[in-house]
Amino acid sequence: MLVTGIEILEKAHKEGYAVGAFNTSNLEITQAIVEAAEETRSPVIIQVSEGGLKYAGIEAISAIVRTLAEKATVPIALHLDHGTDFNTIMKCLRNGWTSVMIDASKFPLEENIQRTRKIVEIAHSMGVSVEAEIGKIGGTEDHITVDEREASMTDPEEALRFAKETGVDYLAIAIGTAHGPYKGEPKLDFERLKRIKELLNMPLVLHGASGVPEEAIKKAVSLGINKINIDTDVRQAFTARLRRLLEEDKEVYDPRKILGPCKEAMKEVIKQKMILFGSSGKA
Ligand code: G3H
Numbered sequence: 001m002l003v004t005g006i007e008i009l010e011k012a013h014k015e016g017y018a019v020g021a022f023n024t025s026n027l028e029i030t031q032a033i034v035e036a037a038e039e040t041r042s043p044v045i046i047q048v049s050e051g052g053l054k055y056a057g058i059e060a061i062s063a064i065v066r067t068l069a070e071k072a073t074v075p076i077a078l079h080l081d082h083g084t085d086f087n088t089i090m091k092c093l094r095n096g097w098t099s100v101m102i103d104a105s106k107f108p109l110e111e112n113i114q115r116t117r118k119i120v121e122i123a124h125s126m127g128v129s130v131e132a133e134i135g136k137i138g139g140t141e142d143h144i145t146v147d148e149r150e151a152s153m154t155d156p157e158e159a160l161r162f163a164k165e166t167g168v169d170y171l172a173i174a175i176g177t178a179h180g181p182y183k184g185e186p187k188l189d190f191e192r193l194k195r196i197k198e199l200l201n202m203p204l205v206l207h208g209a210s211g212v213p214e215e216a217i218k219k220a221v222s223l224g225i226n227k228i229n230i231d232t233d234v235r236q237a238f239t240a241r242l243r244r245l246l247e248e249d250k251e252v253y254d255p256r257k258i259l260g261p262c263k264e265a266m267k268e269v270i271k272q273k274m275i276l277f278g279s280s281g282k283a
């Protein structure tokens with residue numbers, strides 16, 4: 001069933017586990033996510049980035065996710081990932097999305113608060129939950145010094161003020177992860193996470209979680225992360241299977257015989273994440 005993001009994340013926050021938020025932009029990725037959730041009896045968040053919306057078209061991707069989610073027997077939220085454009089967020093609300101992220105993290109704190117508060121007011125009036133971001137979660141390609149890295153992380157006191165003044169439902173924080181494949185091993189600032197959870201006592205979100213070692217994920221969940229964003233690991237599972245399949249079978253030409261096995265490979269990765277995050281069996 002299709003539910004709001006806060007319905008899924010409030011339970012995760014109270015019971016101390018995390019729910020995976022997996023990016024989709026087509027039918028097969030969406031099927032892989034929904035089937036993984038059904039097979040592990042896990043709640044799940046299916047999210048689409050602005051790039052994903054541009055690729056698939058909002059009507060088509062909304063219809064695919066909503067149709068599969070409504071048929072499913074586990075709770076599923078349809079979420080806009082890193083919404084930066086006001087009109088795009090409004091379109092998602094009009095198309096029946098149950099969660100949106102307003103990412104105004106590149107602006108100074110005051111402006112991030114103002115922009116986030118405006119979206120919270122509108123989305124809440126329509127019964128839709130909201131994620132926002134404070135601190136800067138960069139890409140792995142960013143060349144930053146240790147001091148810059150420290151400065152980009154979420155300040156716990158600022159996060160408290162941000163949460164109070166915006167009324168946001170769940171908050172993405174910067175504690176050392178980055179989007180895309182890591183070059184070295186990511187170092188997470190667990191003390192910072194602990195302090196933020198103690199102060200805010202609300203659902204927290206970890207972005208850029210692909211490639212983060214399992215032990216670090218488990219620790220982050222134990223310290224209060226409740227939504228974990230995964231895109232790259234699923235993309236890589238798809239592509240690795242595709243390369244192998246085309247290499248092994250030079251005769252295949254039916255897209256279903258190519259994309260079917262790729263979907264299974266994505267599903268396996270997603271199921272492993274659901275077990276690792278502690279959401280399996282919670283639906
Ligand atoms: O946070 C970024 C997500 O992985 C989406 O990436 O903008 O390439 O769709 P994208």
Ligand code: 13P
Pocket residue numbers: 023081082178179180181206207208209210229230231232233
């Ligand atoms: P990864 O691609 O690094 O898993 O990041 C996903 C993400 O944070 C989407 O918002």
Ligand code: ZN
Pocket residue numbers: 082179207208229
């Ligand atoms: Zn992200």
